[in-house]
Amino acid sequence: MTDDALVEVEDLEKYYFENDTLFDRLLGREPSAVRAVDGVSFDVQRGETLGLVGESGCGKSTTSETLLALREATGGSVRFDGDDVFEMTSRERTQFRQDAQIVFQDPFSSLDPRMTVGEIVTEGLRIHGLADSAERTARAKELLERVGLSARQVDRYPHEFSGGQRQRIGIARALALDPEFIVLDEPVSALDVSVQAQVLNLLEDLQDDFGLTYLFVAHDLSVVRHISDRVAVMYLGKVVETGPVDEIFEDPQHPYTQALLDSVPRASVEEYGRRGGTLEGDVPSPRNPPSGCRFHTRCPHAREACKRELPPDYDVGANHDAACFRTDDTHEYWQSAPLEHVDDGGGSSGGGVADDD
């Protein structure tokens, strides 16, 4: 990895505790942890877009909210521009709150229904005392124009806008404080496909104009491929593979990434008759995650070794890491027995999971 990382996430953990009320304590119940994020590490280079993908419930949104210190982390560290986000003084924190922003998935829940659009967009300037009332209105109008809305709409309320327009307002709000880094938490997944493209293009234009760094969280792989420079794939609270976008899509190394890519429907004639969704079974509960490799319960290549040991990140190419024993030719994995749920032929009958290494 190069050294120009704006955001460095290391072993980030976010557990939610159940049975943790005073009452439970009195009854002597042990709090049980839900490991939403369980040791996630990645970094985001200055000026790039890192796509963070995975199934619903794998912890991508929790990761993004925790790394902005919007939720309290259970463990690990996040460095932003060299400073530890969780150890900041209040002055550093104030600066961080201007430099790092977030755009949310749900354009309906993300805008305060009792504020005008102008107030929503420029509330940050007001908090940080960066502009007086007249300046704020001017800035709000400028930002609305910049994201493709009309300056005349500055006094309207959110309910007067469509989903796509609301998402543009959310983007304008994130831009108001001139941030360096924006977390885009599934910013287009609630929108119509035609609107998705417009918003994605807007995001790319803004990145060029303002030199922004993005963490783009999504479950839609085609969207991620379109906008990302690098991709990190998450499964059940862990990152299983990271790499440049083309390598991830053309030459995925982790069986989960392969399965995820195979499940994308494609519009081509050869695809006729292909069974979509080659992954079987449900995502295991993060309350009680599987031992060893988290993916071994569903992996078409799983062997005994996967159950016993958590695979480390193997270097499988330039800037490309995958947490799978199959990338290590010398690992004892190759000698251990396949797990029961795995078909005899390993990957051969597992749909499109190619076995060509």
Next chain:
Amino acid sequence: MATDTSTSTESTGFDLPPIVGKVLSNRRIGLGLAILLPIALVAILGETVAPYDPTATHVADRYAGPGGQFLLGTDHLGRDLLSRVILGGRTSLLLGFGATALALLVGVPIGLTAGYAKGRVDELLMRIMDIIMSVPTLLLGLLILVVLPSNILNVVMAIGVVYAPRIARVTRSATLSVSEEEYVMAAKARGESSPYILFREILPNVTGPIVVEGSVRVGYAIMIGTSLSFLGLGAGPPNPDWGFMISTARDHIYQTPWFLIWPSVALLLTVMATNLIGDGLRDVLDPREVGDHS
């Protein structure tokens, strides 16, 4: 006073024209206001509209029946009942609205804090509220007034304390759901402090249920205030109030039932009016649709 309270609560959160229109066109609210506003107006004007001094005794005209010189008759001391009902209304309304205002003042911040902080803070605050709520309201009011001298201020305080936990509960539950909204997260992301988030982002979005709860509480507070003064712990004689009037009327119920009837009717109309307004507001600002006006 009644008008003050209702308009100020409306204007804090409901600047949106459709909401104001809905509130004003609601039939229950209209009927409630039609009853309450004249009562409140007369109570506020008090001495200026009352035909006699409510404490003046007209010894020659004791037990005068309704009609004639004294429109609603006189009591056993020859005091004009109409004047006493009018001035008594002032006490009762002051109790109802004052106590509710106090309950809101105490309960809303507690509920907001508990609902937003969650965890230990929530647990601690709400268990204290539960303890207060577990004592029957009238009994708790009595207990407070046994310790404190019973004047109007302390009665307001007692009822306010009794109802604050109920307001806190409603506020907390609304806050719990609103604090999960992404715009609260966005506010945090741009560096807003917790108190600022509570009052700027969350409070305006939980006013619906709070206004409903508050308006229902006004009626209950008047009832409790009346009950306390019926039991002799009210504002105290010689100032008239409905509860105390009903209490003294008991002794004369067979000879002169109108002693009892006038304050009872006034109480009935007032409580009914506030309940109508409360129900109407509940219809308009359905708590299940807090924060969603699309």
